[in-house]
Amino acid sequence: MVYTGQPSRGCDTCRKRRIKCDERKPECLHCVRTKRKCPGYRDQFDLAWRDQTVVAKKSVERGKRGHKKEERERHHSSSSSSTQIIDLTPIVEDFQEFSPPTLLPTPSPSPTLRGPPEDHALCFFFTRYVLPQRDPLARRGFLEYTLPIYSRSGPHSPLKLSIQAVATSMLSGAMNQGDDPPLARSFYLGAVQHMKERVIEQRDCADDELLMAVMLLQMYEQLVGRTKKNTSPKAHLDGALALIKHRGVGNFKGDVSRGLLYYVRSVFVEECTRNAKPMPRGIETWSELSPDSDQIPTVRLDTIMVDIANLQAYSLPLLNTTELPAGVRFSRLMQTINYLTDIDDRLTSWSWSLPSTWAPIRVSGKQSIPPNIPQAGLYEQYCDVYASIFIASLWNKLRLSQIRTKNLIIGCLSQVKATPNNIKLREACQLGIQQAVDDICASVPFNIGDRMQPEDKIVHYPMAPGRPVPNDHYQSGPAMGGWSLLQPLGAVWGMKLKMRDGQRQWIGGQMARIARIYGIRRGKG
Incomplete structure (x- = not known):
């Protein structure tokens, strides 16, 4: 879905000729000098979205080869033992009528499931992660909204394929078979392809379903990244921010839309505090869109953490610099201490509330x-x-x-x-x-x-x-x-x-x- 490298922001002529573009407007200097008509620049929304189909296909092929090798090894090591069959709760077509089943037994490392594995994965995902009831004030704004949107989605929608990718990855991990099996990666690839088509046509880009699919792909990459020692991927997160800017923050109305907005903000908060980076501009005001945001503890904590992320990004370079005059540096350090002390008091007050x-x-x-x-x-x-x-x-x-x-x-x-x-x-x-x-x-x-x-x-x-x-x-x-x-x-x-x-x-x-x-x-x- 989202290209993980740094995309070229130059005009089409410079990109085709593979030369550096100075990005001057309305026409770049190269086109002026060569007396060509400058074709202009692509929209920033498009730059955040790039096709990863080739990369994903190669990953699937590698996964398939590795999966076949593991199957041969397992078959060789367990040829003298019987195969364990796990009888799961029958899958119900309409997930809205689900009642959470009894605890799913943790299977041995190499079980065999009856029926399509994607059905078992969906059952596992919805009953363990979506359907369990939460305190009304414990809203975070993501998984609890997937079921109603999933039930309205088409069979090849990016959301449905993204959920199947995440669900298959989670079930495979729970069965101790790794978080990136070929089946999960194929669902991921399908979601990427269908999402690419919608983004190119700018179709449904202002839809909750597409934004939710992006965050599910972010979750999938986090699952795979943890088991492969990769850092948390930020490409899908940048894509989500591009969708939000394209749609306009003011157009996020209703519990589902605002819940998704808060979730994206929460992920950015954790990403920025973990990496000591400042928050992207404008995110701190998102909570002001909802009249009940002050009643949701998670939203209020994230609002405080926005200030922590920004102050952390400011104070760490200050601690390491020796270029400022002593008096200026002392003044800034004392001011930072006062800001941090105030934030610490706000965190304490939040816990009391x-x-x-x-x-x-x-x-x-x-x-x-x-x-x-x-x-x-x-x-x-x-x-x-x-x-x-x-x-x-x-x-x-x-x-x-x-x-x-x-x-x-x-x-x-x-x-x-x-x-x-x-x-x-x-x-x-x-x-x-x-x-x-x-x-x-x-x-x-x-x-x-x-x-x-x-x-x-x-x-x-x-x-x-x-x-x-x-x-x-x-x-x-x-x-x-x-x-x-x-x-x-x-x-x-x-x-x-x-x-x-x-x-x-x-x-x-x-x-x-x-x-x-x-x-x-x-x-x-």
Whole structure:
């Protein structure tokens, strides 16, 4: 769909002659000198969208060759054993009439499914990721809207093919067969081709369906990127931003449209804070379009994180520069500390504004913590229980924002005079960072329980006294628990934070455990 390289912005004549264009308007200098009529420049919307069909085809062919090789190896190694058959819940044509089935058993590494694999993948995707009910205030604006739009889509729509690509990738990963099987890649290729046709014709470019398909392809690339040690791809995200600009932000009306808009903003926020980049201009005002945005905790947190991303992008170069006069640099550092302190207060106020039912419940003892959890992963003698995986992820998102903010304050304080007030602020920030790291560690048992291997069929989770583990958690935990921990654990592990002795090693061990469970290939370190 979106070309991942840097597309040429020159005129058609310069591009065909493969020479550098100075992009002057209305005519480039080369065309003027050669006395040619300059054909002009392509629209910026078109530049964000490029055909990746050839690349995707080559990837599919490589995947098919690798798949055939794996099949031969599996057949050779298991020729003396019987094949396991998994009897899944029959697929219902109308997903609106689904009722979530019992927990899908985690299959062995090489099971055989009865019926079309794409049907099983769709069942797995909708029942585990789409249909589970959420708190009305826990709207994030993406997967919960896929079902009604999916039911209205044609058989070859980009959305339907994108969902099939993501669903097949997720099911293949859950079966420990990798996240980029040939079938998933073929669905991806089909979605790319049909999306290309619509974009070229500028047909349905102002449609929620097309924007949702783009974000699903972004999700697919993230899944594949994690297992192939790639960085998070940003090309589809740039394509989504191009669609939004083409459509006009003011034309996003209704819950679905605005929910998608908030989701794209949330992905940009996480991408920019992770890479210390400023937010694209204009995104910070998107939340002002909805009258109820102040009531949605995720939207309010993202609004604060927009400021964190921009201030982080500003302050990091300031900490490393020696070119400014001492007085100017000191003034800017103190101003940055004041801004960061204000953001830290806003994050605290946000946590106080959450519904009481969202507060984590700290538990300890054998009655609340199953016996295998301490051996699997329990940092202290306690852990926290949440209302849902989504709410646990939201709390960890807050904690990671607090860690980044307080760590920047410490960095700025290290380059100014150590007054009593500055020393006191530094110590408070260090204590706050340690508390946030401890709380992230305390969320690990709730997210992944005592699971150690991908083939573990029975997983136990901690529970609050008198509150048994909800049935939904036995679906959402294995499906999303480990994935939701990757960013907070990975960010804390990679930061140069002052933590308790052995805590960083414990976090690294939990990351290795998650990588083993989900088949993620970890890079060096």
